[in-house]
Amino acid sequence: MAKTEILQGTLDMIVLRLLRSEPANGWELTRAIQTASRGVLDVNYGSLYPALRRLEAKGWLHAWWQPSDNNRRARYYQLTAAGRKRLEVERAEWERFSTAMRLILEVD
Amino acid sequence: MSGFFRPLRVRLHALFRRGAVDRELEEELQHHLELETERNLTRGMSAEEARNRAQRDLGNALGHREAAWEAYGWSWLEQLGQDIRYGVRVLARNPAFSIVTILILGIGIGATTTMFAAIHGILIRPLPYRNPDRLVALGERNTDARSARSGMSAGAFAAVAERTRTLDDVAAYRPWGFDLSGTESPERVHGARASGNLFSLLGVRPLVGRTLTSDDGLPETPKVVLLSEELWRRRFGSAPRIAGASILLSGERYVVVGVLRRGFALPEADLWVPLTFAPYELDQRGDRSLSVIGRLKDGVNLDAVQSEMKTIGHALERDYPKSNSGWSVTTRSLREEITGTARMPLGLFFAAALGVLLVACANATNLFLARSAARRREMALCAALGASSFRLTRRLATESFLIVAAAGVLGLWLAVAGSIALAHLDLTWLPRNAEIRAEPAVFAFGIAIALVTAVGLTVLPARDAARLNVGATIRVDALQSTVRGRISTRDVPVIAQIAVALLLLVGGGLLLRSFVQAESVDLGFSPHRVLSISISLSGPQYSNPKRIAAFFEELRTSSAALPGVHASALGSHPPLSGAMLSADFLPQDSSIGPSGPPMAHLVSVTPGYFETMGIPVRKGRAFQERDRADRAPVVLIDETLARRFWPRGDAVGRRLRLGATIGADSSWREIVGVVGSVRSIRPERDPEPTLYVAHAQNPWPTMDLLIRTTGDPEQLRKAVIAAVRALDPQQPITNVRSLDEVVARTLAPRRIQMLLILGSAAVVFLLAVVSVYGMMAYTLAQRTRELGIRVALGATRNELIRYCLRQGLARVGAGVLAGSAAAVAAGGFLRSLLFGIAPWDPITFASAVLLLGSVALLACYLPAARAARADPLTALRLE
Numbered sequence: 010m011a012k013t014e015i016l017q018g019t020l021d022m023i024v025l026r027l028l029r030s031e032p033a034n035g036w037e038l039t040r041a042i043q044t045a046s047r048g049v050l051d052v053n054y055g056s057l058y059p060a061l062r063r064l065e066a067k068g069w070l071h072a073w074w075q076p077s078d079n080n081r082r083a084r085y086y087q088l089t090a091a092g093r094k095r096l097e098v099e100r101a102e103w104e105r106f107s108t109a110m111r112l113i114l115e116v117d
Numbered sequence: 118m119s120g121f122f123r124p125l126r127v128r129l130h131a132l133f134r135r136g137a138v139d140r141e142l143e144e145e146l147q148h149h150l151e152l153e154t155e156r157n158l159t160r161g162m163s164a165e166e167a168r169n170r171a172q173r174d175l176g177n178a179l180g181h182r183e184a185a186w187e188a189y190g191w192s193w194l195e196q197l198g199q200d201i202r203y204g205v206r207v208l209a210r211n212p213a214f215s216i217v218t219i220l221i222l223g224i225g226i227g228a229t230t231t232m233f234a235a236i237h238g239i240l241i242r243p244l245p246y247r248n249p250d251r252l253v254a255l256g257e258r259n260t261d262a263r264s265a266r267s268g269m270s271a272g273a274f275a276a277v278a279e280r281t282r283t284l285d286d287v288a289a290y291r292p293w294g295f296d297l298s299g300t301e302s303p304e305r306v307h308g309a310r311a312s313g314n315l316f317s318l319l320g321v322r323p324l325v326g327r328t329l330t331s332d333d334g335l336p337e338t339p340k341v342v343l344l345s346e347e348l349w350r351r352r353f354g355s356a357p358r359i360a361g362a363s364i365l366l367s368g369e370r371y372v373v374v375g376v377l378r379r380g381f382a383l384p385e386a387d388l389w390v391p392l393t394f395a396p397y398e399l400d401q402r403g404d405r406s407l408s409v410i411g412r413l414k415d416g417v418n419l420d421a422v423q424s425e426m427k428t429i430g431h432a433l434e435r436d437y438p439k440s441n442s443g444w445s446v447t448t449r450s451l452r453e454e455i456t457g458t459a460r461m462p463l464g465l466f467f468a469a470a471l472g473v474l475l476v477a478c479a480n481a482t483n484l485f486l487a488r489s490a491a492r493r494r495e496m497a498l499c500a501a502l503g504a505s506s507f508r509l510t511r512r513l514a515t516e517s518f519l520i521v522a523a524a525g526v527l528g529l530w531l532a533v534a535g536s537i538a539l540a541h542l543d544l545t546w547l548p549r550n551a552e553i554r555a556e557p558a559v560f561a562f563g564i565a566i567a568l569v570t571a572v573g574l575t576v577l578p579a580r581d582a583a584r585l586n587v588g589a590t591i592r593v594d595a596l597q598s599t600v601r602g603r604i605s606t607r608d609v610p611v612i613a614q615i616a617v618a619l620l621l622l623v624g625g626g627l628l629l630r631s632f633v634q635a636e637s638v639d640l641g642f643s644p645h646r647v648l649s650i651s652i653s654l655s656g657p658q659y660s661n662p663k664r665i666a667a668f669f670e671e672l673r674t675s676s677a678a679l680p681g682v683h684a685s686a687l688g689s690h691p692p693l694s695g696a697m698l699s700a701d702f703l704p705q706d707s708s709i710g711p712s713g714p715p716m717a718h719l720v721s722v723t724p725g726y727f728e729t730m731g732i733p734v735r736k737g738r739a740f741q742e743r744d745r746a747d748r749a750p751v752v753l754i755d756e757t758l759a760r761r762f763w764p765r766g767d768a769v770g771r772r773l774r775l776g777a778t779i780g781a782d783s784s785w786r787e788i789v790g791v792v793g794s795v796r797s798i799r800p801e802r803d804p805e806p807t808l809y810v811a812h813a814q815n816p817w818p819t820m821d822l823l824i825r826t827t828g829d830p831e832q833l834r835k836a837v838i839a840a841v842r843a844l845d846p847q848q849p850i851t852n853v854r855s856l857d858e859v860v861a862r863t864l865a866p867r868r869i870q871m872l873l874i875l876g877s878a879a880v881v882f883l884l885a886v887v888s889v890y891g892m893m894a895y896t897l898a899q900r901t902r903e904l905g906i907r908v909a910l911g912a913t914r915n916e917l918i919r920y921c922l923r924q925g926l927a928r929v930g931a932g933v934l935a936g937s938a939a940a941v942a943a944g945g946f947l948r949s950l951l952f953g954i955a956p957w958d959p960i961t962f963a964s965a966v967l968l969l970g971s972v973a974l975l976a977c978y979l980p981a982a983r984a985a986r987a988d989p990l991t992a993l994r995l996e
Binding site: 034035036039053054055056058059060062063065066067068071077079081082083084089 | 123124127128131141142144145146148149151152153174175176177180181184185186187188189190
C-alpha cells in the first residue's frame with residue numbers, strides 16, 4: 010500500500026491526539042503514528058522533533074527527561090491543560106474541514 | 118505554573134541556553150536513532166545497513182536543529198543581531214562618517230532635550246505650592262500711562278483683603294534688606310517682609326519649627342523671623358535646635374521660629390519677617406511696592422476675580438481720587454506672573470535647538486543617501502542573492518538606529534550636563550531656573566526625539582533601496598538612474614538646511630544688531646573706571662539721620678584721599694543698580710491732575726556725584742558743600758523732567774514740593790540746576806524723569822559709594838573696603854563691582870540670547886555649507902561620464918563650470934527663498950526681543966543672504982571646477 014505524507018498542519022493535531030491518554034517520547038510517537046494509521050501515514054521523523062518543540066514553546070506540551078523502557082534517557086512529552094483545549098479546537102476545525110471536503114467531493 | 122508563564126519560560130530558556138537546547142535535541146535524535154537502528158536489526162538488516170537506514174530516515178540533523186530552534190520564535194532576534202553586527206562592521210569601516218554623524222546628531226538631540234528640560238522645569242511643571250493653578254497675582258496699573266503693571270499700595274491691599282468675595286485669602290510681601298550681624302562678619306542679606314498668612318495660603322511646610330502665621334507681628338508680641346534652608350545651613354551650621362534662638366537683624370533682636378525648605382521663591386530670600394501695617398501706612402496709596410498673591414475660592418474662575426477687582430479698583434478711584442484716580446486693580450495667574458517673561462526666550466531657544474537638530478538630521482540623511490548610493494551595487498547584489506527588500510530596508514534602518522543610539526546617548530548626556538548647568542547658573546532673567554532637572558519626562562522626550570530622528574534618517578535611503586533596479590545596477594552603474602538635473606525629493610534635506618541656516622542667520626543678526634545698539638546707547642553717564650560699593654547702615658547708633666549723613670560724609674572724604682582716586686561720591690539709587698525709589702512731587706503753580714500727582718525717580722546724592730558719574734550739568738549748578746541740613750532745601754532735576762514741566766527751559770529758580778514718600782517733607786525746594794538724563798532701569802529704556810536731593814538734607818541709610826579711578830578700579834577694591842571698615846567694622850558691605858560690570862549685567866540676558874542664537878546659526882551654517890559641497894561633489898561624481906561626453910563634444914571649461922553651478926545654485930536659491938519667507942514670517946515673533954531695529958531690517962536680511970549665498974556659491978564652485986578639469990577620456994574610461 011502506498012504511503013501518504015502527512016498533510017501540512019495536521020501533524021500538530023496528530024501529536025496532541027496521541028499524547029492525550031499518556032506521555033510518550035519522540036520515538037514512541039513515530040511508532041504510534043504508524044501503528045494507529047495502520048502504516049498508511051509516514052512521518053518525516055525530522056519534522057516531528059521541531060514540531061514537538063513548537064508545541065512545547067506554545068505551552069501545549071510539557072517535557073522532561075526520564076529513563077525509557079530500555080533504560081536509556083529519553084525526552085518525554087505530556088499534554089498540558091492548554092494542550093487539551095487546543096486539541097478540542099483542532100479537532101472541531103478538522104471536523105468542519107473534512108465535512109466540507111466531503112460535501113464538495115460528493116457533489117455530482 | 119500558570120499556562121501563560123510556562124511557554125514564556127520555555128522560550129526564554131531556549132533564548133539564553135541555546136547550547137543546552139541544541140544538546141538536548143541532539144540527545145533526543147540520538148535516542149531515536151538508536152531505537153530505530155535496533156528495530157532495523159530485528160527486521161534482519163546488517164548492523165551497518167540498519168544504522169544507515171535509520172540515519173537516512175531521520176534526515177538532515179542540522180536542518181532539524183535549525184527548524185527546532187525556529188520553533189521557539191527567536192529568529193527575528195537572531196536576524197537583528199546579524200543586522201547589528203553587520204551595521205557595526207559597516208560603521209566601523211567608515212569611522213569618520215560615523216563619528217561626524219554621531220557628533221552632529223548628538224549635539225542636535227542634546228540641545229533640543231536641554232531646552233525641553235528648561236521648558237518643562239519652568240513652564241510646564243506646576244509651581245511648588247499647593248493647588249498652584251488656583252493662585253493669582255494682583256497688582257495695580259495706571260490706565261492712562263503706558264507704564265507697566267506695578268505692585269500694590271498698602272491701602273489697596275487692605276481694601277482688596279477686606280472686600281473680596283472671590284478670593285479665599287490674600288497675602289502680601291515685599292523684599293527687604295537686613296543686616297545680619299552677631300558672631301561672624303556682618304552680612305547684608307536679602308530678606309522679605311511677608312504677611313503671616315502667605316505660607317498657609319501657598320501651602321508650604323517648614324523644614325524645622327514653624328512658618329510665620331497671621332498672629333506674628335502683632336503689637337506686644339516678640340519679633341520673629343523665619344530662615345531659609347540655605348541661610349540656615351550656611352550661617353547656622355544646620356543647627357537642629359535653631360527654633361527659639363535669637364539673632365541680631367539690623368540692630369534688633371529677632372526670635373527664629375523655623376526654617377523654610379529650599380525652593381520657596383516668593384520672594385527668593387534668605388529670611389522672612391512678618392509684614393504688618395501701622396494705621397497711617399494703610400492710608401498710603403501712592404507707594405505701590407507690595408507683591409500680592411491670592412487664592413481663588415472653589416468654583417470661582419479668573420474672570421470673576423478680574424471683574425471683582427475692577428469693581429474694587431473703581432471704588433478706590435472714587436474714594437481716593439488723589440492717589441487712585443486712573444489706577445485699576447489687575448489680576449493674572451501666578452504662573453503667568455512668574456514665568457510669563459521666560460516664555461519668549463525659551464520658545465526662541467527651543468526653536469533654534471530644533472533647527473540645529475533638523476539640520477543635523479538633514480545632514481546625516483545626506484550622508485546616508487550619498488553612502489547608500491555608493492553602496493548600490495552591494496545592495497543590488499544582496500537583493501540578487503535573495504534578500505527581500507524588507508530585509509534590505511531593515512538593514513539600513515539598523516544602521517541609522519545604531520548611529521542614532523550612539524548620538525542619543527551623547528545627546529542625553531549633554532542634556533543632563535546642560536540641565537545641571539542651567540539650574541546652577543545665576544540667571545536673573547530666567548525665573549525658576551533652579552528647578553530645571555533632568556527628570557524622567559526629559560529622558561522620555563530625548564528618547565522620543567532620537568526615535569523620530571532614527572525613523573527620519575531611514576525614510577529616504579529606504580525609499581532608494583526599495584526602488585533599486587537590481588539588474589540594471591549590477592550590469593553598470595546605470596547612467597539614467599543617477600543623472601538628475603531637476604530638483605527632487607532627494608534635495609529636500611539640502612534645501613531645508615539652507616532655509617534653516619538663513620532663518621537662524623537673520624535671527625542671530627537681528628539680535629546681534631540689537632545688542633550692539635543696546636551696548637552703544639548713550640546711558641547718560643560714563644560707567645568706565647568707576648568702582649561701586651553698597652553700604653547699608655543699621656543699628657541704634659544710626660537711628661538719627663544726622664549720624665547717617667555724618668558717616669557717609671566721612672566716608673566720602675576718606676575715600677577721596679585714597680591714592681588713584683579721581684573723584685568719589687555717594688548716591689542712594691544709582692542707575693542700573695536695580696534699586697529705585699519713586700516719589701510724587703508737585704511743581705509750584707500747578708495742581709494735582711485727575712491722574713494724581715506726577716511721579717519721578719528720586720535719588721539722594723552727595724556733592725561730587727555728577728562729576729563722578731560723568732553726568733553733565735546742563736543748567737544752574739550741582740550740589741555743593743553748602744547744601745547742608747540747616748540751609749534751604751534744594752533739588753536738582755534731570756532734562757526729561759525739565760522738558761515735561763518747563764519746556765521753555767526756565768526751570769532753574771522754580772520751586773517744587775516732594776510728596777510723602779521721602780519722609781514727611783513737604784517744604785518748597787528750589788530747583789538749583791538741571792542735569793543730563795540717565796537710563797536708570799535698563800539701557801534699552803528711555804530715561805525716567807528724575808529728581809535729585811542733597812544727601813546732607815535727605816540722608817538715606819543704604820548708599821552706593823562710587824569711585825572714579827585713574828587706573829583699573831579693581832585695584833582699589835581692598836583699599837576702599839578697608840576705608841569703610843575703618844569707620845565702622847560692623848556695617849555690611851555688598852556688591853563691590855565696577856559700573857562696567859553693572860552695565861554688562863543688565864545686558865547679560867540679551868548677550869546670552871544673542872550668543873545662543875548666533876551659536877546655533879554658526880553650527881547650522883557650517884552644516885548647510887558642508888551639505889551643499891557634499892551634494893555638488895556627489896552629483897558631479899555620478900555624472901562624470903556625462904560631463905566627459907560634453908567635453909568631448911566641445912564644451913569649454915567655463916561653460917561646463919557654469920552648467921554645473923546652475924545645478925547647485927538652483928537648490929541654494931530654493932533654500933534661500935524658503936528661508937527668507939520663514940524669516941519674514943518669524944519677524945513679528947522676534948519683535949519683542951529687538952532693540953532699535955525693525956524685525957525686517959533690510960541690512961540684516963541682505964547680509965545674511967549675501968553671506969550664505971557667497972559661501973554656498975563657493976561650496977558649489979569648488980567641486981564644479983574640479984569636475985570641469987577632469988580629462989574627458991579618463992572620465993569616459995572610468996565606467
